[in-house]
Amino acid sequence: MIMKEIRVEKNELQFREPFAIAYETVESAPILLLILKDEEGNVGLGSTAPDETVTGENIDEIKKLLEQRVGLDFFSHPIKDRSWYENKIRQDLAGYPSAQAAVETALLHLIALQEGVNPQDFFGTCRQSCNLVVTVGIKPLPETLTEVKKRVNDGFKLIKLKVGLDVDGDIEKIQAVRAALPTKIKLVIDANQGYSYKEARRVLNAVGNLDIAGVEQPVPADQREEFRKLRELEILPLIADELATKAKEAKMLLAQGYADGINVKMMKFGGPSSCQEIIEYALERSKLVMLGCMYESNVSITAAAYLALAYPINFVDLDSGHFDFDDDATLGGAKVKNGILRLKGIPRLKMSKEKL
Ligand SMILES: [Mg+2]
Incomplete structure (x- = not known):
């Protein structure tokens, strides 16, 4: 089937409540939605949420890049040839991982719709659902404890606590949170x-005797030897x-x-196929794997969820999308209930008839 229309939309998603981590506090998050429509009216969706401070990608530049480099002529080869396109995406969008993710995701959704298959089948399935990590942003200790207890009551089995602004306060907070959590x-x-x-x-010395499954990125990104x-x-x-x-x-x-x-x-490593390679590499070496996200739309969270259900990933930290935002433009795909991530259908635009 032939590609008929390609569109890139920028949306500003509003958080339910402001979210703070060590280097910023945010109230809304910009994302791009890539919309691929074929002659039959199938609509494949992809999405990006570049984080400029992490990868240097600016969202407006990514929008321009997609509009310039991913036109109808980009899809002159048969659309169903996924591996051919995976190579083309990596070459033509080299250095722009979030753009790669959008195009690969939109294409795999379009192929799934054209062929009437479940996109999960492209990756295999090792589990039908998985526990989701829920992240608690930086806030004062009493509010932190209230939120942690609420999340446990909601059914979450994995909590990620954001710290990094105040060493003594953090030590106290980590000890208090661990003490408040059931051992399981x-x-x-x-x-x-x-x-x-x-x-x-x-x-680390102060909390090293506690039951903590992992500590993420304690030191700045440019301090590799200190990390080691x-x-x-x-x-x-x-x-x-x-x-x-x-x-x-x-x-x-x-x-x-x-x-x-x-x-x-x-958004750091490129589309699902690039992430798949790293996940397999890490699992083969018995390393811990966390599957994470930026502040993302339902569409890219759904793409990552295919990987979460295809591999025995230790920490599935995909608590964005509908989890963070009420105003996502799409329906279907990743669903979170009682701390469990599942997939239901292929993401589609909420008002697809009016919009296309
Ligand atoms: Mg992190």
């Missing part, structure tokens, strides 16, 4: 580059996030012992 609930800490090496060592030295202390498993913004880098960090695990995000 796993706790992960994410400092988002907030500590110096010495501060990170102090926090912290890991060599063997206090708690350390997971690299901002430390690796390219697929090659991610593999090198794992192979050379810089980290115990990696946070794989499509």
Whole structure:
């Protein structure tokens, strides 16, 4: 089937409540929606949520790039040839992982619609559902404890606590949260580059005797050797996030012992196929794998969810999309209920008849 129309829309998604991490507080998040429509009227959706501070990609530049490089002539080869397009996407959009993710996702949704298959079939299935990590942003201790307890009551089995602004306060907070959590609930800490090496060592020493499943990105992204030295202390498993913004880098960090695990995000590493490679590489080496996200739309969260159900990923941290926002332009795909992630249908535009 032949491609008929390609559109890129920019949407500003509004958070239900402002969200704070070590380097910013946000109230809304811009995303791009890539809409591919074929002659039969099938509409394949992809999405990007570039994080300029992490990968240097600016959302308006990505919009222009997609409009310029991904026109009708981009799809002159048979659309169903996924692996051919995966290569073309990596070549033509080299250096723009979030753009790669949008195009690959839109294409795989379009192929699934054209062929009447479930997009999950392209990846295989190792589980029908999985526990979702829920992230608690930086807020004062009493509010943190209230939110943590609420999330446990909601059914979540994995909590990610954001820290990184205040060493002593963080130590107290981590101890209090762990003490408040039932033993069967796993706790992960994410400092988002907030500590110096010495501060990170102090926090790790203070909470190292607690049951903590992993600590993400304690030191700045450019302090690779400090990250490795912290890991060599063997206090708690350390997971690299901002430390690796390219697929090659991610593999090198794992192979050379810089980290115990990696946070794989499509907006850092490219489309589902690029992330698949890193996930397989990490799992083969018995590393921890977190599947993470930026502040993203339902469409890209759904694309990541295919990977979450295809591999035994340790921490599925895909709590964005409809979880964060009420005003997402799409329906179908990833669903979260009682802390469990499932997939239901292929994402589609809410008002598809009026819009196309
Ligand atoms: Mg992180």
